[in-house]
Amino acid sequence: MESQLPTNYVLIDFENVQPKNLEILANHPFKVFVFVGSNQIKVPFDLAIAMQELGDSAKYIKISGNGPNALDFHISFYIGELATLDPKGYFHIISKDTGFDPLITHLKARKIRVQREKDLAEIPVLRMSNATNDDEKITAIITNLSGRGQSRPRKVKTLANTINSLFTEKLEEQELLSLVKQLQERKYIVVNQGNVSYKLTH
Numbered sequence: 208m209e210s211q212l213p214t215n216y217v218l219i220d221f222e223n224v225q226p227k228n229l230e231i232l233a234n235h236p237f238k239v240f241v242f243v244g245s246n247q248i249k250v251p252f253d254l255a256i257a258m259q260e261l262g263d264s265a266k267y268i269k270i271s272g273n274g275p276n277a278l279d280f281h282i283s284f285y286i287g288e289l290a291t292l293d294p295k296g297y298f299h300i301i302s303k304d305t306g307f308d309p310l311i312t313h314l315k316a317r318k319i320r321v322q323r324e325k326d327l328a329e330i331p332v333l334r335m336s337n338a339t340n341d342d343e344k345i346t347a348i349i350t351n352l353s354g355r356g357q358s359r360p361r362k363v364k365t366l367a368n369t370i371n372s373l374f375t376e377k378l379e380e381q382e383l384l385s386l387v388k389q390l391q392e393r394k395y396i397v398v399n400q401g402n403v404s405y406k407l408t409h
């Protein structure tokens with residue numbers, strides 16, 4: 208029986224990043240949280256429409272109180288809460304604020320899959336779906352595998368399934384095997400009797 212794909216949670220720091228491309232999430236299993244500062248009294252019409260299109264998968268969270276890190280603390284709390292409810296989830300903080308990075312390092316050490324992107328288009332599953340050539344696909348695969356920390360696939364078959372899960376349209380087996388072979392040729396992975404080890408930085 209095929210295992211269910213993990214849910215991608217997108218937590219947008221709206222004080223820091225105002226995405227203009229929220230509609231690109233519509234064809235994927237995303238849950239979107241837009242964190243709005245207590246002093247922000249309106250959101251752009253295009254964002255409101257895109258949020259409406261996402262329906263129950265999207266939610267605004269108006270934070271309480273002011274302060275330089277008030278919104279960051281709210282996002283941190285929600286990630287902790289969501290990771291408890293869904294430990295297999297994949298979490299994306301959309302922010303240019305590097306202040307999140309120590310928290311992300313700590314969460315990864317706790318086996319929570321989380322990364323920070325400056326734009327929605329940087330989310331690996333979206334980058335994969337928009338990739339037009341093998342170089343772009345390989346780059347997106349490496350980004351995704353790097354974000355998995357120690358929970359990377361250890362078998363060729365599992366790696367192929369993982370790559371397949373990154374695309375909106377499912378790939379033919381031949382193309383999957385070709386991508387795995389390219390990872391080998393570019394020396395990002397070493398395959399030995401069906402087992403995979405990684406050299407993602409070289």
